[in-house]
Amino acid sequence: MAQAVTDVGRDVADRMAEAASAWLESLDPEQRKVAVGPPPGTSEEAEGERTRWFYTPTDHGGLTFHQQRPAQHRLVMRLLATGLSEAGYNTVATVLGLENVLDRTEGFTVDFGWERGRDPGRYFLRVFGEPGGSAPWGWRFGGHHVSLHNLVVDGRVVATTPCFLGADPARSPLLGGAALRPLGVAEDLARELVRSLHPDLAARALLLGRAPDDIVAGNSPQVVSGLDRSALWRPGGPHVDPRGATPVTGMQGGEQEALAITPEPKGVPGAELDAAQRELLHALLGTYLDRVPPGISPLPRYDDPAALDAVHLAWAGSTEPGEPHYYRLQGPRLLIEWDNTQRGANHAHAVWRDPEADFGRDVLAAHRAAHHS
Structure with a gap:
């Protein structure tokens, strides 16, 4: 294989x-x-x-x-x-x-x-x-x-x-009463999963009762512990982002701490989910990892129960459709962030990252060591 x-x-x-x-x-x-x-x-x-x-x-x-x-x-x-x-x-x-x-x-x-x-x-x-x-x-x-x-x-x-996709509007009307939702399944599966949790697990999955107004790691070149975020607009351009380099926009003090990305994942691990919930988690991973061609997608890795066990689900904000919300999937070599909070919760961000190897840093370093030592 x-x-x-x-x-x-x-x-x-x-x-x-x-x-x-x-x-x-x-x-x-x-x-x-x-x-x-x-x-x-x-x-x-x-x-x-x-x-x-x-x-x-x-x-x-x-x-x-x-x-x-x-x-x-x-x-x-x-x-x-x-x-x-x-x-x-x-x-x-x-x-x-x-x-x-x-x-x-x-x-x-x-x-x-x-x-x-x-x-x-x-x-x-x-x-x-x-x-x-x-x-x-x-x-x-x-x-x-x-x-x-x-x-x-x-x-x-x-x-x-990093592999980032967003949608603004996240939902827009089409003829005949249909709706255009390019990232809709990534929202619906996550909501279905978190709403299916037993109250004890749901309480552990909830990081905060309100959602940040953007993904937590932003466009940081490397995911690090805590809160780190680069400027969202290229320096020297005609437009200056009024939010500057705020780590988690709209969050203060303990709220930032609650949402901070840490080496030890927050939330509920796949190991504590039942069979139906694990199927939802696997399908949710697919909405991100299947962006790339079969054969280079890491999704088959999660056919291994131990790998799925280690993926943690965390949520912030409301679980009601149409309300601002945020979620995170985190595990070894995996960080997925989703938010839909802006423009009346009709503006979605969805990013897939590998905290250990974004941009291929690990393989590139090994290649240079082997060929330029």
Whole structure:
């Protein structure tokens, strides 16, 4: 089984390299200056930029759709498709399109200092290093409510986190009374799970009676103990985030302590859930881990009962539909955060991280030690 997974990982890496190379070959020299970054691990400064990430509509670094021709747009989307499952790709494409819906929701008035505030053309792609071969290389795609990070080392995909998706509006009406909810299942399964808990377990799962107004770790380059959060907008840009680097926005004192991410997970472990609840937990994990192609997703790891035992569920806020809420899934090499609190609880953030190896730091360090010692 391990060999089969490795082979799939190499196949995905090969497809990524082919798609990335095709995109790079389509660029003129001026486009390439913006589109290409240093190979991963070449310097502290280069790594600082590669691991700086955002989920706001700020400058994510790279070449935007606006700076490319339509044929190049297709090549961008082709590269995205190599790093996402079919469902993951469809969800990302929907989130990009939601910028038009959000623009209408806000009356076509939001101004961040560039030509259009809510702009489906303002998504950035950058490739780090030279695709293909054994040398490390990677790529990053991001803009408002999308942040994807992929690292390839020795011809194998070794990292796909942080992996952030958001939806604003989280729910919007469609014809015939239907609703567009790109991340709706991730909300519904978690609510069903926490509401199914015995009162004693529910009390342990509840971190706080009200929810923070954003994910706790924010866009920190590395998940650390306590409360740490980077600025949500790139420094020097035209828009300054009024929240600055507040660790948990809207929380004070003991509330921050209650919500702080700690090495020992908070909440209720999978080991204390019954069979039906464990099925819900596994399905909930799938709404995050199945964003990436089969074969490189870590979801099969949780077919092992011991691995599912170690995943902790924690909740903050109301469990009533339509009310502000937050939840967290945490275990070895896993941190998932969800919040839906802003815009009247109709603005969702959902991030999957590997606290030990976001951006492939572990594999990249081992590669450099082996080849540059």
